[in-house]
Amino acid sequence: MSFEFQDVGKPKAEVAARRVMERVSGVDITPHFCRIEDKPLDFYSDFSIIVLGLDSIEARSYINAVACGFLEYDSDDNPREETVKPMVDGGTEGFKGHARIIVPGTTPCFECTIWLFPPQVKFPLCTLAETPRNAAHCIEYAHLIKWDEVHGKKSFDPDNPEDMQWVYSEAVKRAELFGIQGVTYSLTQGVVKNIIPAIASTNAIISAACALETLKIVSGCSKTLSNYLTYNGVEGLHTKVTEFVRDKDCLVCGPGVLIELEKSVTLKKFIDQLEDHPRLLLTKVSVTHRGNNLYMRAPPVLEEMTRSNLELPLFDLMGGIPKDIINVNGMAGKGDGKQSCLRKLRVVFKGVDGISDIDMAGGA
Amino acid sequence: MAEPKTKYDRQLRIWGEQGQTALEKSSICLLNCGPTGSETLKNLVLGGVGSITVVDGSKVEIGDLGNNYFVDESSVGESKAKTVCAFLQELNDAVKAKFIEEYPEALIDSNPSFFSQFTLVVATQLVEDSMVKLDRICRDANVMLIFARSYGLTGFVRISVKEHAVIESKPDHFLDDLRLNDPWPELKSFAETYDLDTPDPVVHKHTPYVIILIKIAEEWAKNHNGNLPSTREEKREFKDLLKSKMIASDEDNYKEAIEASFKLFAPRGISPSIQQIINDNCAEVNSNSTDFWVLVAALKEFIANEGGGEAPLEGSIPDMTSSTELYVNLQKIYQAKAEADFLVMEQRVKKLLKKIGRDPDSISKATIKSFCKNARKVKICRYRLIEDEYNTPVQLELQKYLTDEDYSIAVGFYILLRAVDRFAANYNSFPGQLEGEMDEEISRLKTTAVTLLGDLGCNGSTLTEDLINEMCRYGGAELLAVASFIGGIASQEVIKLITRQFVPMCGTFIFNGIDHKSQLLLL
Structure with missing residues (x-):
């Protein structure tokens, strides 16, 4: 509601910040017009709470991993309070929405309950190519198959009206060929851009719930939502609170996967091990330890600066301590399902300061 | 702009x-x-x-x-x-x-x-x-x-x-109107033209599940005195029968048929909520009736006559594995039946309008069409006057809320939200608004709430101290x-x-x- 017609095309963050400051005196808002991934991690560590207005699973996963990355556990595996960075998250679709509180180490994190967000259904390519049955099939054929056939390497730009128009008219042709009805320009945009219908009132309900929970967490004026609220206004009005439980073995908010190493293992060998580790399956790994870049795959300048570390023993790079937390960043998963992720690992070196193989067997 | x-x-x-x-x-x-x-x-x-x-x-x-x-x-x-x-x-x-x-x-x-x-x-x-x-x-x-x-x-x-009548209630999940357990003649004969035992594997895996289910149901009924599966055991057997018809493990259409078999097992006829609407007194129409109730009256007649217990067909089918041609033809069968049902409804609406002394064309074709398409989903919402609710709340519900743990806070707030108005009428401010008189205000609010509960016929019910304190803490703040x-x-x-x-x-x-x-x- 902070935007007006003359604002179209301007950075949302800047317009919203200016509008709110104009209306409410004494409030200080710093806009950052950038991708959330562009900020260094310590940018996020400066805040006491992070409120998410994100629109994708990937973006939520990313920030969740960042916030959980700050979390440290004490020797009894209880979260250290000063390292807990709570998040308040919300999202809407049409007349439905949800709001939740994530307190890393206490409530489930985004990754613990990732199953709440089922993967988007995609049409099989053979349906698009051979047996289209509805308008969406014709649109996706034009968008995913015909576009590449005709345009070769030029990639489709969903924000370019000419590209959209082209897909629309190809979809119409295909629909006519097969006697299928219902291809419209609006549907074409909806299918191609995967537009989630949104209305002001649902957004208001969910953002109000998020704001209220944030205020309660910050002020301590009342107990808070525990821990997941769903709203559905399609048929009557239904609100429901569900108390989800943490996945104790969560790779993101748990104490971290335990990795046992010989003192002599080099950084390179360590990185190679992560690729084969059954719970990690990490490729293209970058490694940091207590804020120090041990190896960074990008940008090229950093890669060159850290490359020489690869041949050094990890034990030495970590300052010769028997065990500590290491943060790695890489691609997880197999085949097409790969996505960028942050992981926290507990590295323990064998035979240092009394830690023996026997102790490890009991502790792991 | x-x-x-x-x-x-x-x-x-x-x-x-x-x-x-x-x-x-x-x-x-x-x-x-x-x-x-x-x-x-x-x-x-x-x-x-x-x-x-x-x-x-x-x-x-x-x-x-x-x-x-x-x-x-x-x-x-x-x-x-x-x-x-x-x-x-x-x-x-x-x-x-x-x-x-x-x-x-x-x-x-x-x-x-x-x-x-x-x-x-x-x-x-x-x-x-x-x-x-x-x-x-x-x-x-x-x-x-x-x-x-x-x-x-x-x-x-x-x-x-x-009264608020809704034709387009747009529920998230609603059973598709496929009439698998009661196919009309055209759908039946359309299904008959297809042979499930076709030797062509491409045709076999592109036969839509609607046809598979109609044909297998017919086969089942022949062997079961004309009945469809009803017990859990029979339903399992039916699914096994479907499975046995697969000639390759990658036949998505058969997998869909097994998953969609509950649509075949669903009871015939209209739902209790539609039954209730057509039984409503308002479905006896007169010159003061709204368009909605004239449509309901027509629906009632349709169900009793041409519909044979069913509402007009919705006319659309969900996406399913199929060859394009078969799917489009199947779509046309459903659309044609929906159109035929609409034409019958239209005649009934016109007749009813005439009967109650209104212009027979006063309800538009588009409205009748939309009503037919949504006939299984129409809703009526009615609201009591506030005065009636406040003076004579539904006792059964109120007692339930007061004793149900899930409702105790909500009903407590309901009572207190009313009590604060009585409080304000007596003391010219909301409880907790005045500084330094908190204890007194808490006991005043409590007395007010107890009196109110008594007026509502709930003598002996009490609200928790915590909730009364909480309400006073708010001091009427927005x-x-x-x-x-x-x-x-x-x-x-x-x-x-x-x-x-x-x-x-x-x-x-x-x-x-x-x-x-x-x-x-x-x-």
């Missing part, structure tokens, strides 16, 4: 151009433009309602700057209605925004006919006495009314409309985050009422801002 189609793209995908037109034709009156009122209106202005009229007699005070986004420092001392109206106008220049600098309570007493010009009145932060009066006025003038109130970490939303939530809910319901799409809530929504365990109370 932005092109409306682009500006409203996201919401047009939900309620379509018809819904948008209904919004654009509507005129909304807001009573009191504190945070609850202005947050409600914000969502309606963004949604593109035709006009808003803001009624508030107060001036902007310093205190308003802390909880109302639609006033600013420069407006202190100005009319609040004027200020809020101007800021709301900034959000959408297509909306006609007007204001009236007058207290709603005074307007309710002095000029009740004022309200009859509006499509809908949003009444916020009114005390009980004014709510009851306004409710009567709007009910008599046939103006839709919605109450919204924020109070500390609680509040409520309550619709008051005599918090922006709570107001925004309550306003969001209120505006959502307004949109459903005006577009006549989706189903508005029943009863009173009691907001619980402590742990969000809010409830709807049907009193």
Whole structure:
């Protein structure tokens, strides 16, 4: 509601910040017009709470991993309070929405309950190519198959009206060929851009719930939502609170996967091990330890600066301590399902300061 | 000005151009433009309602700057209605925004006919006495009314409309209207032209599950005295039978048939909720009947005659694995039957209209068509007068809420939200508003609440000390985050009422801002 017609095309963050400051005196808002991934991690560590207005699973996963990355556990595996960075998250679709509180180490994190967000259904390519049955099939054929056939390497730009128009008219042709009805320009945009219908009132309900929970967490004026609220206004009005439980073995908010190493293992060998580790399956790994870049795959300048570390023993790079937390960043998963992720690992070196193989067997 | 189609793209995908037109034709009156009122209106202005009229007699005070986004420092001392109206106008220049600098309570007493010009009145932060009066006025003038109130970490939303009929209820999940257990002759003979035992594997894996299920059901019925599977054991056997017909493990159509077999097992005929609607007294139509009830009367006749116990066919089928040709042909079979059912309904509607002395063409084809398509999903919502609810709440429900742990906080807030108005009528302020008298106010509120419970026929019921203390702690404060939530809910319901799409809530929504365990109370 902070935007007006003359604002179209301007950075949302800047317009919203200016509008709110104009209306409410004494409030200080710093806009950052950038991708959330562009900020260094310590940018996020400066805040006491992070409120998410994100629109994708990937973006939520990313920030969740960042916030959980700050979390440290004490020797009894209880979260250290000063390292807990709570998040308040919300999202809407049409007349439905949800709001939740994530307190890393206490409530489930985004990754613990990732199953709440089922993967988007995609049409099989053979349906698009051979047996289209509805308008969406014709649109996706034009968008995913015909576009590449005709345009070769030029990639489709969903924000370019000419590209959209082209897909629309190809979809119409295909629909006519097969006697299928219902291809419209609006549907074409909806299918191609995967537009989630949104209305002001649902957004208001969910953002109000998020704001209220944030205020309660910050002020301590009342107990808070525990821990997941769903709203559905399609048929009557239904609100429901569900108390989800943490996945104790969560790779993101748990104490971290335990990795046992010989003192002599080099950084390179360590990185190679992560690729084969059954719970990690990490490729293209970058490694940091207590804020120090041990190896960074990008940008090229950093890669060159850290490359020489690869041949050094990890034990030495970590300052010769028997065990500590290491943060790695890489691609997880197999085949097409790969996505960028942050992981926290507990590295323990064998035979240092009394830690023996026997102790490890009991502790792991 | 932005092109409306682009500006409203996201919401047009939900309620379509018809819904948008209904919004654009509507005129909304807001009573009191504190945070609850202005947050409600914000969502309606963004949604593109035709006009808003803001009624508030107060001036902007310093205190308003802390909880109302639609006033600013420069407006202190100005009319609040004027200020809020101007800021709301900034959000959408297509909306006609007007204001009236007058207290709603005074307007309710002095000029009740004022309200009859509006499509809908949003009444916020009114005390009980004014709510009851306004409710009567709007009910008599046939103006839709919605109450919204924020109070500390609680509040409520309550619709008051005599009757709201919904044709396009657009439920999320609804059984497809496939008639697998009762195929009409054309569908049956269409299925007969296909041979499930075809030797061609490509044809075999592209036969849609509708045809598979109809044919296998027929085969089953032949061996089971004409009956379809009904017991759990039979259903399992039926699925095994389907499985045995697969000739390759990658036949998605057969997997879909197994998954969709519950659609075959579903009972024939109409649902209890539709049964209830056609049995309603209003389905006996006369010259005063609304279009909706004339359509219901026609539906009732259709079900009893041509429909053979079924409503008109919806006419669309879900996507399913199939060759294009078969799928398109199948679609045409369903569309043709839906069209035939519509034509029968149309004749029945015309006859009924004639019978009750109305122009036989006074209900449009488009309306009849939409009614036929949604006949299994139509809904009726009715709301008691506030006065009736407050004087004689539904005892059975009230007792249930008072003893049910899930409802105890919500019903406690319900009682206390009423008790604070009685308190204010006696002591000229809300409990906890005056400094230094907290203990006394708590015991006063408790006495008031106990008396109220007694008046409601609930002698012996008590509220927890914690909740009474909590209510006093609020001191009548209107918090922006709570107001925004309550306003969001209120505006959502307004949109459903005006577009006549989706189903508005029943009863009173009691907001619980402590742990969000809010409830709807049907009193």
